[in-house]
Amino acid sequence: MTGHPESLYDAVGGIDALRRLSQTFYQGVLADELLAPVFAEFTPTHIEHVAVWLAEVFGGPDRFTTDLGGHQTLLRSHLGLRITEEQRLRWMELMSEAVAKELPEDELLRRRVIEYFDWGTKIAREVSADPVGTDVGDPGPTPRWGWEGLA
Numbered sequence: 120m121t122g123h124p125e126s127l128y129d130a131v132g133g134i135d136a137l138r139r140l141s142q143t144f145y146q147g148v149l150a151d152e153l154l155a156p157v158f159a160e161f162t163p164t165h166i167e168h169v170a171v172w173l174a175e176v177f178g179g180p181d182r183f184t185t186d187l188g189g190h191q192t193l194l195r196s197h198l199g200l201r202i203t204e205e206q207r208l209r210w211m212e213l214m215s216e217a218v219a220k221e222l223p224e225d226e227l228l229r230r231r232v233i234e235y236f237d238w239g240t241k242i243a244r245e246v247s248a249d250p251v252g253t254d255v256g257d258p259g260p261t262p263r264w265g266w267e268g269l270a
């Protein structure tokens with residue numbers, strides 16, 4: 120796309136920007152009374168794992184697939200959480216605030232990133248209704264999200 124780097128990963132500023140985004144987001148989550156209980160098992164590795172996942176989704180290195188178990192592991196992490204729509208919307212609100220704080224002031228870029236989160240949180244919520252240990256099957260490769268949305 121004219122004037123933009125090819126991938127959303129490069130446009131946001133690479134892994135360091137995604138780490139800052141994830142860090143800021145989790146600060147908000149852990150201070151939030153609706154979401155903090157959902158993240159009772161939180162450990163600081165979450166921050167890095169979310170950044171590595173987002174890097175892959177946005178067209179950067181595929182380290183979540185090669186080192187962290189890939190798409191299936193990501194889905195499994197959400198089993199049993201029983202995420203409500205209210206919690207999903209709060210998640211979106213806190214992530215939107217983190218995007219506004221940490222990502223470049225590029226309207227299209229921010230819109231595409233938020234669209235990904237809206238799509239992804241709906242899947243997380245759906246998966247979370249099934250109990251821990253449910254066979255999630257083969258979900259295929261990690262989804263990729265670009266300037267036109269889902270690739």
Ligand code: HEM
Binds near residue numbers: 166172202236
């Ligand atoms: C696009 C949306 C989402 C993405 C990209 C995402 C990403 C991730 C990743 C990468 C992990 C694994 C962390 C690790 O291995 O340490 C994880 C775990 C988790 N996610 Fe999400 N997530 C999303 C939506 C949500 C939503 C909507 C909720 C709840 C409101 C949620 C709650 C959790 C919790 C509680 C865990 C930790 C599970 C555990 O303790 O193992 N996620 N998520």
